[in-house]
Amino acid sequence: MSAFPIHIRCAPGLEAIVTDEVRALGLPAEALGAGVSSEGNVADVQRLNLELGCAQRVLVRVAERKAGKLDKLESKTGSIAWNKWVAPHQSLTIAVKSQRSRLYHSGAVDERVRRAIGERIGGWAPDGVSGARLEVRVQGDSVTYWIDSSGEALNRRGYRLETAKAPLREDLANALIRSSGWDRQTPLVDPMMGSGTLPIEAARMARGIAPGVDREFAFESFPTFEREAWDTMKAAARERAKDALPFPIHGSDRDAGAIGIATRNAERAGVASDLTLTQAAISAAPFPEGPSGVLVTNPPWGGRLGKGRDLRPLYQTLGKLADEHPGWALAFVATKGRLAGQVEGSEKVLATNQGGRDIAFYERGV
Numbered sequence: 001m002s003a004f005p006i007h008i009r010c011a012p013g014l015e016a017i018v019t020d021e022v023r024a025l026g027l028p029a030e031a032l033g034a035g036v037s038s039e040g041n042v043a044d045v046q047r048l049n050l051e052l053g054c055a056q057r058v059l060v061r062v063a064e065r066k067a068g069k070l071d072k073l074e075s076k077t078g079s080i081a082w083n084k085w086v087a088p089h090q091s092l093t094i095a096v097k098s099q100r101s102r103l104y105h106s107g108a109v110d111e112r113v114r115r116a117i118g119e120r121i122g123g124w125a126p127d128g129v130s131g132a133r134l135e136v137r138v139q140g141d142s143v144t145y146w147i148d149s150s151g152e153a154l155n156r157r158g159y160r161l162e163t164a165k166a167p168l169r170e171d172l173a174n175a176l177i178r179s180s181g182w183d184r185q186t187p188l189v190d191p192m193m194g195s196g197t198l199p200i201e202a203a204r205m206a207r208g209i210a211p212g213v214d215r216e217f218a219f220e221s222f223p224t225f226e227r228e229a230w231d232t233m234k235a236a237a238r239e240r241a242k243d244a245l246p247f248p249i250h251g252s253d254r255d256a257g258a259i260g261i262a263t264r265n266a267e268r269a270g271v272a273s274d275l276t277l278t279q280a281a282i283s284a285a286p287f288p289e290g291p292s293g294v295l296v297t298n299p300p301w302g303g304r305l306g307k308g309r310d311l312r313p314l315y316q317t318l319g320k321l322a323d324e325h326p327g328w329a330l331a332f333v334a335t336k337g338r339l340a341g342q343v344e345g346s347e348k349v350l351a352t353n354q355g356g357r358d359i360a361f362y363e364r365g366v
């Protein structure tokens with residue numbers, strides 16, 4: 001099987017974590033801005049989609065061509081074997097990025113590329129929200145074509161159909177847990193769990209449940225897709241997952257509605273039996289008896305302009321909760337250093353963003 005260049009897109013700041021994830025799958029990885037470059041064959045592309053917990057999208061470089069004019073672009077685009085990647089009559093979304101090129105008019109590039117692909121595959125490819133998604137990157141005379149193999153962003157695992165207030169995206173929750181240094185063998189507690197994303201991601205990681213095992217991917221629509229090989233890969237991943245965890249994961253929230261939401265999300269995620277979910281204020285958050293572990297949480301972030309309730313006491317309570325449990329490490333998310341600073345001894349370890357909002361991960365060791 002031939003190898004293609006692969007681009008794995010992730011939230012900014014998560015490149016090092018995703019690089020580790022890709023290398024752990026036995027593939028080369030080099031961190032880039034908000035992404036990781038790698039290479040591999042079709043099976044590797046499928047495995048990346050299936051296994052990556054902190055990435056958002058896996059793009060495959062279909063081809064590279066030289067073109068400085070629109071006519072050339074159209075004829076060169078038509079020389080690519082699109083029938084491997086786009087099915088006739090499948091809808092096609094094209095995103096054009098042009099830098100330092102005479103092909104700067106993205107509308108014209110879209111039109112020519114679309115026409116060339118349509119002719120090549122013998123079908124008409126109308127613009128659409130579902131179907132194939134292609135990125136055309138033009139840099140000077142070099143044109144590269146990247147097909148999206150993921151479809152919906154990878155953070156959408158399929159279990160989080162309900163959310164409580166201000167949910168943390170699954171890829172960021174996964175990254176926070178990884179960066180906390182949690183060993184997946186000791187207890188974990190989230191005293192402000194909302195829809196349960198952190199406890200659920202933690203349980204799935206410790207069980208070894210592949211993040212993408214329950215969802216569909218864009219590569220399943222590639223004309224060359226072989227369902228049997230993919231089903232075998234997923235079955236092997238399911239086989240590897242542990243049936244249960246020998247240590248506790250606790251989640252709590254003061255909001256009664258959050259408990260129901262987190263419970264139903266956990267059921268869909270297949271880890272409800274691994275979690276103890278309780279309604280409690282942070283000051284009374286239940287901790288398991290026995291060995292210590294990691295306290296991982298995502299407190300409310302507060303308004304962008306400092307409006308709304310003063311959250312400093314809540315962050316102080318979080319610090320106190322950690323103090324009351326010596327031996328427990330602490331990792332949390334905050335938007336503002338001013339709030340994180342209320343947790344004495346915590347240090348910023350990673351800056352990223354969610355939905356355009358700058359956030360950072362903070363930690364305090366034992």
Ligand SMILES: C[S@@+](CC[C@H](N)C(=O)[O-])C[C@H]1O[C@@H](n2cnc3c(N)ncnc32)[C@H](O)[C@@H]1O
Binds near residue numbers: 192195254282
């Ligand atoms: C940012 S949300 C957590 C979102 C969660 N990580 C998720 O992905 O859905 C913060 C949560 O803290 C809870 N909370 C706020 N103050 C609290 C307190 N004093 N005690 C317990 N929970 C509290 C809120 O009810 C809310 O669900």
